Amino acid sequence: MNLERLRKRVRQYLDQQQYQSALFWADKVASLSHEEPQDIYWLAQCLYLTAQYHRAAHALRSRKLDKLYEACRYLAARCHYAAKEHQQALDILDMEEPINKRLFEKYLKDESGLKDPSNDWEMSQSSYNKPSETVLPESVDGLQENLDVVVSLAERHYYNCDFKMCYKLTSVVMEKDPFHANCLPVHIGTLVELNKANELFYLSHKLVDLYPSNPVSWFAVGCYYLMVGHKNEHARRYLSKATTLEKTYGPAWVAYGHSFAVESEHDQAMAAYFTAAQLMKGWKTAEKWFLDALEKIKAIGNEVTVDKWEPLLNNLGHVCRKLKKYAEALDYHRQALVLIPQNASTYSAIGYIHSLMGNFENAVDYFHTALGLRRDDTFSVTMLGHCIEMYIGDSEAYIGADIKDKLKCYDFDVHTMKTLKNIISPPWDFREFEVEKQTAEETGLAPLETSRKTPDPRPSLEETFEIEMNESDMMLETSMSDHSS
Structure with missing residues (x-):
């Protein structure tokens, strides 16, 4: 019996995602090879891919392969994790490699949505820098057209209120990859800013049909109802569903707050904005960032419309008033009054x-x-x-x-x-x-x-x-x- 030929057949079925057929042949190969560790490992892989997690873990642990081979230990831990037996997964990783345990605990933390946002603060802050020409080292020059790089540049244009350029870039990405996970929130936000209701309507329905369990789908629907006006209750319903699917989905919380703000339901709006308020405590900090935003808007020039200037000037007035800088506060409010009388x-x-x-x-x-x-x-x-x-x-x-x-x-x-x-x-x-x-x-x-x-x-x-x-x-x-x- 040519075992190598049968092993190759198992790999082929796995590559073709015919997991049941792969499992059938993997079981036969394991028996014919007298349970060689390599064949037992592939048998456990097939059991894992067919959602038979306990059988897969038993196949490895009963033969003590999880104590001999790193790959088997990791696969056994994954099986227990998939079966929601988290403590057993940690116990397996804790046998000889406490470092692996810490890595796995970090993975569990990220999976449960408890990731500390302060870790990404520096990277997020760079998104607000004024975009410049993308220059990559020669060693990675081939990434110039990479979609992740293009999305990163589009985000910088979005945060600098250059929505037309942002839309141009996100449209290129969406044409090449219609469901690019990182691009979708930016693209949806740009459609809202540019009042492209028809395009957002089509995109949101397509997302709901294909990915009903993804929060970005319901975020898109909520943004559509928020944009068309007088349907804020509908918008809140769908945005609430997005936050239910993923409690830490920031874009949905911001839009949820906007839906209350446009109806002057300020208490509910402030509750939705609470996370942002926690990140920036103190009026001194608020004044610093508002002034920084003012300088950035001045640098952008005509790319920012009047309706973007007016709230910034009024907010500066409120902050100066809280700091008892009444003369400066009056000056900012009067400037806002000139823009929108x-x-x-x-x-x-x-x-x-x-x-x-x-x-x-x-x-x-x-x-x-x-x-x-x-x-x-x-x-x-x-x-x-x-x-x-x-x-x-x-x-x-x-x-x-x-x-x-x-x-x-x-x-x-x-x-x-x-x-x-x-x-x-x-x-x-x-x-x-x-x-x-x-x-x-x-x-x-x-x-x-x-x-x-x-x-x-x-x-x-x-x-x-x-x-x-x-x-x-x-x-x-x-x-x-x-x-x-």
Whole structure:
């Protein structure tokens, strides 16, 4: 009997992925060769490939081949791992090679999605460098057209907001390899940025049909619904499925947060962005990175559109405000206002900074403008009430005609006054306010001291404002995030 011929047949069946046929002949070869270790190893390989993990492990361990040969030890460990007997797999690797055990533990950690993202921080950070011409050493010059190299360059263009060049590169990759794992998230993100809804629709359906258990498939579907607008609930459903399949799939979590942000559901959005917040703690760090982003955008020039500048400038304003750099914060918000003039959130931010600086008259004007653009802005309504109350409290002892004229527009805005009456604690007496206004019209001067005969038991207006500052600050942060990227 020519055993070499039969062994060659086993290899041929394995190469053709006819594992059952390979198993049949491997079993016969092992018997004919009187169980030579090489033939038992190939028999175990065939058993492993046919998902008979316990039989494969037994074939090796019963003959103590796992103690004699490294390949057999590794295969036996793989069999136990595939059978979800992780401790037994570690015990096998721990026999003589503790180093192998550590490597296998690392493999288990990576497989379970617990990989520490800080290990890849330096490599990830390089993705944000401005792309330059790819120069490879002569020894690997043949990799110039390698798809992984092209995808890496496309990522750098994407992170530098050069979406057209990124799309050009990813399209080349997708044409050569339609399901390139590293290229798909970048390509999908580029399609969203360029509003190519039809192409994304076709790609997402093809991915779901072919790879229903891959998170990138449902990420693509969620991005499509997020892009078309007014279907955020559908987007969340599919993005949630992507995160269920792989809890550490970052692109899906970011898109999940965006789906809440566009609906002003800020608490849910912040929960989805929580991982990113953990990586960058502290306002000082935030200011540093926002300024770095500003410099990069200036270097890019016309490749970045206005809608990309405006959120960056507003975010810089928020950070400077938190650092009590009020003048710088106002400057950034005013620059954002030049880019997008009719943004209620920017007016609210400027008004809030004026209120923190004690410029209540200016704050009232900006909050009123914000409400004119968006009447359902709860933060602006609340802060307008506080600022009017404090503006009156900080005015002179007598309200003259000039003060009356400044507040005249608010006197006749019945809707605003009713709202303010309900939200300010303790509430104003609206009729008393009307009496004071009427007296002012008749005499031109109305002593404030005569409007109350008993001392006001409330804390000072500055103390009241300081008490509610933190709550208002939180409301402002969430009211801005629907325009932030």
